[in-house]
Amino acid sequence: VSGASTISTEVDTVAVCGGGLIGASMALALIDAGHAVRVHDRDPQVRRGLGALAGRAGGTLTVAETWEEAAAGATLLVAAVPPGAIADVLVRGARVAASDALLTDVAGVKTSVVDAVVAALAADGGSAAHFVGGHPMAGSERSGPEAADGALFSGATWILTPTEHSSDAALARANALVRDVGGRALVLTPDEHDRIVGLVSHLPQLVASVLADVSAEAVGAQRDAVMAVAGPGFRDTTRIAASDPALWLDIIDGNRAAVVAALEAYTERLATVTGVVLAGDQDALGAVLGRASAARRRLLPKGVDAPTRDLVVPLRDRPGEIARITGALGSVGVNIEDLAMRHATAADRGSLLLRVRADDAQRAVELLEASDVRGVLIEGDDPDVTSVTGR
């Protein structure tokens, strides 16, 4: 089980440090792929949870009392621990693992982690040739081994961030690891990774939080009016503001430089837009809105080759209603590309938004009407432009 030229289906002895959702799910996924897995967590309670998991998973999952015990002779080390602990875990593991063992991690920030690992390996007299950082785009709010799911990474993008020290063989093995657990590898530099997650993950969190904060403060006692007026736009744009602050503090702090750069670019553009609105410059405002609309559609295209339509289906709030509606469509082969609930403002009655292929839309409406589902509307491609009166 030697590693340097192993890029395919050889059996690895994998040591995973950290029995949280990601670590435990990786353990299960790697066992499913045929590898031998040893997992360790420094928390005895988590180790007990991992023990229960091992009982269910079969004999190839071993829970180790110490990290060194898990890592001894391993051909693949995975640090699924908080960012600040990764360098120490990998250095300690590398001392006892196979000399060419692949080293990787799963942290959501990369530059600071990768730099720390490379420096720590060098200081320990080791080599960074076998280290390739990683960030799986998958997860759940649940934590701990109880939430582990061997299919968690199925279809998920997994960013790999090799450094100038990483060998080609190590990158190939990291790719194979991702493939083995069902993921899709995407290679970025650590800086590119951090810049992009700063823009598309950390900046949106702050933008949404500030919007919720400012709105709540400005409306003051008019809470009922806000609840009545707030439509899907406000709802969507502030949704992630409800996130657990503790979760985000470490993430944002770990990517401070990229987050500040993103905030600055954002603030500068917002100032331009404020000036444009103040001046009543419709041409300039139209240009910004048009550019943004095109950008959103380009970044997150919906069915480029298969145009879609949204059906707005009035809904009674009772068990079984959704099944009846979706079942009626499924029974004639109309696939539901996307769906969401749209609640009537400040009322119990809502609608079901169903996105179907444009080809299917008319047939779907007729079928629903024949099934006594009345008042179905076909909307355009965008579920959020739901009003001609300004919502």
Add this chain to the structure above:
Amino acid sequence: VSGASTISTEVDTVAVCGGGLIGASMALALIDAGHAVRVHDRDPQVRRGLGALAGRAGGTLTVAETWEEAAAGATLLVAAVPPGAIADVLVRGARVAASDALLTDVAGVKTSVVDAVVAALAADGGSAAHFVGGHPMAGSERSGPEAADGALFSGATWILTPTEHSSDAALARANALVRDVGGRALVLTPDEHDRIVGLVSHLPQLVASVLADVSAEAVGAQRDAVMAVAGPGFRDTTRIAASDPALWLDIIDGNRAAVVAALEAYTERLATVTGVVLAGDQDALGAVLGRASAARRRLLPKGVDAPTRDLVVPLRDRPGEIARITGALGSVGVNIEDLAMRHATAADRGSLLLRVRADDAQRAVELLEASDVRGVLIEGDDPDVTSVTGR
């Protein structure tokens, strides 16, 4: 059919100007409520569409060739036309309508419209006592009489904006109108209305558009990476950026003062947050995020008395799958409070997010597993905190 003291179920002769979605839907809803309705649109093609609607609606809906013909002797005038045309429509209608006819509109901005109507009525020698502005919180992207739906306003909030000139009787009649079409009236001053929609509708649009614009520009050629990394947070926060720019230009311009005030408050708070991130002040950042999280949950509470849990159900992309899952839950009385699709990043396979009452969550998981739906996770209250790795 005289009006000043009519606040209940008397039959009105209603004249609606404008055969778009809102005007035509109001016509249908008012007929359903037993009123006689005359509708006019200056566009002959729209009038033909209204004629088809009248044929289906029965004899009480009349399409008038001119607005004056529609308004003659009417006891209720509704201007469902663009904001800039409202004052002229109501003044011309009031000249020929019953002397105490209620005058109202459905525009999404109110201060500029209401001021224009009051001034125009005064200049014409009329009275503003019978005028009460309105803004129904309902609609659809579709336009024109073909999309008309008499149930469009069922359960929807309808903001009424009486002025200092409005009589109590007029406000009471406007309330009755809203109730007759199934809506729920909420009274605000025009300024309050504009300030609140500026904050919770127009500001979110600009915030989302600028986020999409800046992200797209900053990532440049890294589009594939962005698409892979962008999670539900980016997706939700930028969703309305895809809106039709033309729709928003007039809305924002009509509410310029309130929008600029909202943008300035937002920018100021964002600058504070940028400083806090730059300084690495975790306490201050935690305070902002915590305040925002509490604010979002307070402004848009989800089942205050019935805590909910989200189930993440792995999904195969084929017709009937959703019906099978929701049907299994409905068959045992588990009500689905909310639902959405979560697509695996850059992959076809996705999950179904189902929000159920917390009491039902465990039962629902067991039921699904018994129905051979594997890998169901229970998440917390927020569908967007979906990762421990930073998404």
